[in-house]
Amino acid sequence: MGERVASWFAILLMAAVLGTSYWYGQTLRHGAVAESGRIGAVDFFAEDIALTSFDALGRARYRLFADRMTHFGNSDDADLVKPRLLSMRPDQPQVQATALSAHSENNGETVQMRGDVVITRAADASRPPMKMQTEELSVAPDEDRFWTDAPVRMESGRSVVLARGMDFDNIARQVQLRSEVVGSFPPRGRQ
Numbered sequence: 733m734g735e736r737v738a739s740w741f742a743i744l745l746m747a748a749v750l751g752t753s754y755w756y757g758q759t760l761r762h763g764a765v766a767e768s769g770r771i772g773a774v775d776f777f778a779e780d781i782a783l784t785s786f787d788a789l790g791r792a793r794y795r796l797f798a799d800r801m802t803h804f805g806n807s808d809d810a811d812l813v814k815p816r817l818l819s820m821r822p823d824q825p826q827v828q829a830t831a832l833s834a835h836s837e838n839n840g841e842t843v844q845m846r847g848d849v850v851i852t853r854a855a856d857a858s859r860p861p862m863k864m865q866t867e868e869l870s871v872a873p874d875e876d877r878f879w880t881d882a883p884v885r886m887e888s889g890r891s892v893v894l895a896r897g898m899d900f901d902n903i904a905r906q907v908q909l910r911s912e913v914v915g916s917f918p919p920r921g922r923q
Contacts, residue, residue, distance in 0.1 A: 775805030785840070785873065792820040794873045796840070810836040815845065819876055819902060826854040827902050829871060829878065843871040851878060853902065860889035862907075864900070876902040884909075891917045
């Protein structure tokens, strides 16, 4: 009789462990999806990352640095903490974009940067360095293009321009400001 009670107790204990494990697994899976707002669960995360994208000839196009990356396997999206995107095209002025956070979609095809976004472009033979600040920015790293609908402050040399929305194409070396543009352009001869 004692063996029968021990067997039933072991079966009930095992069922409780299995039920609790199943419940816990479902809670974690649904919690991760609800938290992230995306389809799929986190498949890995990494800290202090540096990723480099290369062109077909094996030349570096850009590097992405971040304090932390959380990757979602089903969608191939990633969340980044303190990202820094660095353009490395040898024929273009170097551009760097930094932010407090970012969300990369479709394996880095587009990146949505948010919070204290700063874009800097190095000087070239005909232009001084440029700095742009905004709160949100969309980036197509493979195309070296940046855009936003948010207010932006742009400094180039001693000139300062404020606007709402902009499109920046580093390859074409063009900045298009969308609306509410106000600027200050000091004369060149003054120091």
